[in-house]
Amino acid sequence: MLDLLLALWPLFALIVGGHLLRRLDFVGEGFWPGAERLNYFILFPALLFDSLARAPLHNPALPRLAAAVLLGLGLAWAGLLLVRRRQGWPAARFGALTQGLLRFNTYLGLAAVGSLFGPTGLAQAALMLALMVPAVNLMSVWAFCAEHGRDPRTLLLPILRNPLILACLAGALYNLSGLGLPGGTERLLGLLAAASLPLGLLCVGAALKPQELGGEAPALGWNSALRLLAMPLLAWGIARLLDLPALESVVLVLFFGLPTAPTAYVLTRQLGGDGHLMAGLITLQTLLAAASLPLVLFLLRS
Template identity: 80%
Template sequence: MPALLLALWPLFALIVGGHLLRRQNFLAEDFWPGAERLNYFILFPALLFHSLAEAPLDNPALPRLSAAVLLGLMLAWAALQLGRRLYGWPAARFGALAQGLLRFNTYLGLAVIGSLFGPSGLALAALMLALLVPAVNLLSVWALRSEPGLNVRLLLPILRNPLILACLAGALINLTELPLPTGSDRLLSLLAAASLPLGLLCVGAALQPRELAGELPTLAWNCVLRLLAMPLLAWILTRLLALPVQESTVLILFFALPTAPSAYVLTRQLGGDGHLMAGLITLQTLLAAASLPLVLTLLR
C-alpha cells in the first residue's frame, strides 16, 4: 500500500491542480478545450504509437489477455442490457449509465501503469488499448442511440478515432519492422512525455462538482459497480485464464479506473443525459483516489 500511494498521489495531485487552475481562472477559459484537442489528436496518439511500435507482440499471454478483455466487456454489457429491460431506461439515460460502467480514464490508467511498471507496462497497456478503445467506443455510441439494433454507420466515426489509428499504425510498424526516420524515436518520446501530465490536468479541469446534486443514489450504485465490481470481475477472469502478474495487474487496473471525461462530450453530442454523465465523471474520479490503491492491494 505505501508503494502504491507513492506512485498514485502525484497523479491525483495533477488532477486536483487542474481543477484549481480552472476554478481560479489562472489560465484563459479557452486554453482547456485547446489543450484537450492537442492531447487527443497529437500527444496521446504519439504515446500509443511509440509504445505499440516497440511492444513485444510475441507475448505468450497476449491471446488470454485479449480474451479476458473482451469477455469482461461482454459480461458487463449483458448486465447493462438486463438492467435496461428491468428499469426501462431511455437511451439518453442508458447511454450515460453504460459509459459510467464501461469507459475508463486512459490518461490516468497509463500514468499509473507507467509509474508501476515503466516502459514494459506501457507497451502492454497499449496492446490492451488496441482492443479496448474501439470496443468501448462502439458500445458507448450504441448505448446512446435510440435504435435497438447496431447500425453500420456507427462504425465510421469510431474507425476515424485518432487513438485507434495510432494503435493500428504502431502495430503495423512493429509487425513489418519498418525503420523510423533517424531522431523520430526521440521526437515521439518528447511528445509522449507531455501527454500524460497535460491529460491529467485536463481531467481535473473537467470536473464539475455542482453536477452531483439530485442523482446521488444513481451515482452511488454506478460508482460501486465501476470502481469495485468491475475490477473484481477482472480479477476473476485473470484467475480463470491464469494470467501472469503484470498482465493481471494491468487488466484489473483498467477495469478499476473511473470513467473517461470525454464521455461527457459524446453524451451531449448524441442527446444523452449530460447532467448524469457529468456527475458520474466527477464522483468516480474523486472516489478513485481511494478505490484504486485499495483494489490494487486487495486484488493484486
C-alpha cells in the same frame, strides 16, 4: 501500500491542480479546449503509437490477454442489457450509464501503469488499449442509438476516425512491419508522449463539475460502485480463470478499476444523452478513484 501511494498521489495532485487552475482562471478559459484538442489529436496518439510500435505483439500470451479483456467487457455489457430491459431506461440515460460502467480514463491508467511498472507495463497497457478503446466506443454508441431506430452503422465512421483507434492500429501495423523507429523518430515520439500524460491529467481536473453531483444520488452511487469495485473484481476473477501472469493481471485489474473517461461527456452531448448524469458520473468516479485505486492494487498485491 506506501509504494502505491507514492506512485499514485502525484497523478491525483495533477488532477486537483487542473481543477484549481480552471477555478482560479489562471490560464484563461480558452486554454482548456485547445489543450484537450492538442492532447487528443497529437500527444496522446503519439504515446499510443510509440507504445504499440515497440510492444511485444508476437508474444504468445497476446490471445490470452485479448480473451481476458473481451470476456470482461462482454460480461459487463450483457449485464447492462439485462438490467436495462427490466428498468426500461431510455437511450439517453442508458448511454450515460453504459459509459459510466465500461469506459475508462486512459490518461490516468497509463500514468499509473508508467509510475508503477515503467516501459514494460506501458507496453502491456498499450496492447490492452488496442483492444478496449474500439470495443467500449462501439458499445457506447450502440447504447445511445438503438432505441431511436438509428442504424448504428451510420455512426461507425466517427469511431473509425477516432485518433486513439487510428494510433493503436498504426502502431500495431508499424510494429509488425519490422521497420523500427529510425533517425530520431523514437526520441520525437518519446517527447510527445512525455507531454501527454501530465497535460491530460490537468485537463481531467479542469473538466470536473462538482455541481453536477446533485439530484442523481442513487444512480451515481451504484454505477460508481460497480465501476470502481465490481469491475476490478470481475477482472481479477477472469485473470485467475485464465491464469494470467502477475503483470498482466495487475494491469488488467487496474484498467477495469479506472474511473470513466472525461471524453464520455462529449459523446453524450453529441448523441443527445443525459449530460447532467454523465458529468456527475465523471466527477464522482474520479474523486472516489483516489481511494479505490490504491485499495484495489494493495489487495491485489497482498
